[in-house]
Amino acid sequence: MNDFKTVVMTPQIYRYVRRQAGRPTAAQEKLIARTAGLGASAEMQIPHEQAVLLSLLAKLIGARTVVEVGTYTGYSTLAFALALPPHGKVITCDVSAEWTTIAEEAWQAAGVRDRIDLRLGAAAQTLADLPEEPVVDLVFIDADKAGYARYWDLLVPRVRQGGLLLADNTLYGGEAAAEEPEGNAAAIDAFNTFVLNDPRVESVLVPIADGMTVARKK
Numbered sequence: 001m002n003d004f005k006t007v008v009m010t011p012q013i014y015r016y017v018r019r020q021a022g023r024p025t026a027a028q029e030k031l032i033a034r035t036a037g038l039g040a041s042a043e044m045q046i047p048h049e050q051a052v053l054l055s056l057l058a059k060l061i062g063a064r065t066v067v068e069v070g071t072y073t074g075y076s077t078l079a080f081a082l083a084l085p086p087h088g089k090v091i092t093c094d095v096s097a098e099w100t101t102i103a104e105e106a107w108q109a110a111g112v113r114d115r116i117d118l119r120l121g122a123a124a125q126t127l128a129d130l131p132e133e134p135v136v137d138l139v140f141i142d143a144d145k146a147g148y149a150r151y152w153d154l155l156v157p158r159v160r161q162g163g164l165l166l167a168d169n170t171l172y173g174g175e176a177a178a179e180e181p182e183g184n185a186a187a188i189d190a191f192n193t194f195v196l197n198d199p200r201v202e203s204v205l206v207p208i209a210d211g212m213t214v215a216r217k218k
Contacts (some may be wrong), residue, residue, distance in 0.1 A: 006207070019051035027110035028078065035073045036104055039130045041099075044072045044140070046168065050209045051079035054140065057164060057214070058083040063137035066090040067130070067158070069151050070143030070168075074103025080140070081112035081118025090116045091130070093123040093143075123147065127154040134160045142168035145184040148191040156200050159217045165201060167191070 007013060030049070035045045044053075056131060058066060058080055066080045070173070071094035080090045086203060094100050100118055107113040119126045123143055131137075136159045141151050159165060170176065170192055175185035195203050195213055203215035 003138065010087050018047070018049055021052040024048050025082075027106055028075070030109065030121050031073060031075055031078065031106040032100075034106070035075070038073070039074075044142075045075050045154035046079075047209050048211065050168075051075055051103075053208060054079045054166070057166070058138055061137055061162070061164060063164075064088045066140070067127070067136050067137045067155060068139075069127070069141045069147075069155075070094060071103055071118065072096075072142075073099050074088065074106055076140060076142065077103060077116060078106060078110055078112065080138075081107065081115045082110065084115055086115070088115055089215045093114060093119050093121070093126045095120060105108065118120065121210070124150055124154065127151060127158075128203075130158055132157065134158055134163075137163045139163075139165045140168070141166065145169065145172070145187040148187065149194050151194065152191070152198075156198070156217065161217055163217050165203075165213075165215040165217065167195070167213040167215075169210045170205055170213045171207065173210060176211070 017035055036041050054076055063084060068090060071077055071092045077090055077092045097120060107116050134157065139155045139159055143150055155165060170188055172185045172188045175181055176188040176192060178185065180215050181189045194213060201214055201215040201217050206214055
């Protein structure tokens with residue numbers, strides 16, 4: 001039996017996959033265009049099909065409280081907010097007032113600004129200041145790669161049983177799979193091993209976009 005079953009992603013296949021995610025809303029399209037205008041940093045924005053997956057996961061578990069580490073211009077934040085009930089809340093952490101100003105404008109245009117609690121400052125401190133009881137339904141980590149394990153350890157106790165923990169860029173352009181990864185790729189490789197061996201969760205690495213780890217708290 002061949003245990004290697006995958007599809008090599010070509011531009012044609014990617015366009016097909018993208019179409020299956022449906023069209024972005026007007027607010028999302030405007031945010032995509034605004035972010036693209038920022039230049040090189042725009043690669044930090046998640047693709048639309050990944051945003052659709054985030055929304056679906058939030059809906060599948062009936063999420064009401066989401067914690068996000070790494071806001072950038074707020075596309076993933078917007079995806080979560082659109083998936084939440086009116087009384088739901090996304091607590092999102094970042095250090096950039098410049099990029100999150102763009103995010104706030106998009107959230108306002110989408111009519112979900114009241115569902116989002118933006119907290120500027122060091123993420124580790126923001127997370128440590130959250131209530132310790134497990135009331136968080138879903139977590140999305142998409143920030144500095146060396147901090148992933150620290151953020152994970154701060155968040156797992158705060159996630160309810162059956163809640164989800166998601167981490168982005170866990171393939172890191174494929175570099176995490178190198179025999180001797182370096183820099184951020186090495187940090188991601190170490191994080192992947194850490195999650196795989198974490199007895200508090202069950203997890204899988206999904207090859208969407210730049211790789212996303214999906215874990216369920218036991």
